[in-house]
Amino acid sequence: THNYLREGKYCYKSAYGIQSHRCIQATPTLLCNHQCLFCWRLQEKDLGLPPIWQAGPIVFDSPEELQAKDRLLIEKATEAMQNAYSPYSRFKVGAAVLLTNGTIVLGNNQENVAYPSGLCAERVAVFAASANYPKEKILAIAIVASSEEFEVKSNISPCGSCRQVILEYEKIAAQNIRILLAGAAGKTIVFEKAADLLPLSFFEEQLKKD
Numbered sequence: 001t002h003n004y005l006r007e008g009k010y011c012y013k014s015a016y017g018i019q020s021h022r023c024i025q026a027t028p029t030l031l032c033n034h035q036c037l038f039c040w041r042l043q044e045k046d047l048g049l050p051p052i053w054q055a056g057p058i059v060f061d062s063p064e065e066l067q068a069k070d071r072l073l074i075e076k077a078t079e080a081m082q083n084a085y086s087p088y089s090r091f092k093v094g095a096a097v098l099l100t101n102g103t104i105v106l107g108n109n110q111e112n113v114a115y116p117s118g119l120c121a122e123r124v125a126v127f128a129a130s131a132n133y134p135k136e137k138i139l140a141i142a143i144v145a146s147s148e149e150f151e152v153k154s155n156i157s158p159c160g161s162c163r164q165v166i167l168e169y170e171k172i173a174a175q176n177i178r179i180l181l182a183g184a185a186g187k188t189i190v191f192e193k194a195a196d197l198l199p200l201s202f203f204e205e206q207l208k209k210d
Contacts, residue, residue, distance in 0.1 A: 059189050077182065085110045088115070095108065107126070140179070144182045155182065167201050171203065
């Protein structure tokens with residue numbers, strides 16, 4: 001498996017239909033530091049990569065690969081999407097926010113004939129969560145989208161303004177907010193923290209004079 005990933009060589013597991021990136025021998029666990037002398041697991045340093053928690057998003061090819069709580073959050077976002085008010089773009093977006101008390105807060109895009117007056121689904125959900133549950137922290141947000149005009153084949157990500165807003169709540173809570181981007185084809189892209197989506201973010205410290 002190591003040689004297959006690092007040098008493009010043949011791995012016998014491929015004959016059994018096992019993809020090397022999903023092989024248990026190449027998958028580190030979160031409870032292991034991989035420092036045993038004879039560790040047979042592939043380590044990030046073998047590929048010249050940063051630690052797995054810094055290596056970017058995780059892609060799940062089907063809903064069955066997700067945890068039950070993540071599937072539920074995506075289902076709720078899909079429900080919210082159906083009620084979006086988008087008569088002008090005809091592009092519906094739904095968002096579902098999971099809070100520390102287990103509550104799921106929904107949001108969808110709300111458009112207006114004066115275009116700047118509308119609001120994205122992500123901010124509708126996040127602001128509603130903050131307004132109604134100010135003492136609860138946001139654990140995760142799921143986002144889905146569809147169009148009445150065309151097939152949405154790719155996973156839709158938050159706009160820059162929504163990323164900035166989510167990141168501020170992440171900073172306030174001092175803990176990561178997982179972001180789940182669900183696609184119509186079943187693929188889900190998961191970011192473990194909002195900061196991954198906005199590396200050049202803006203914080204209040206930048207408003208202060210030295």
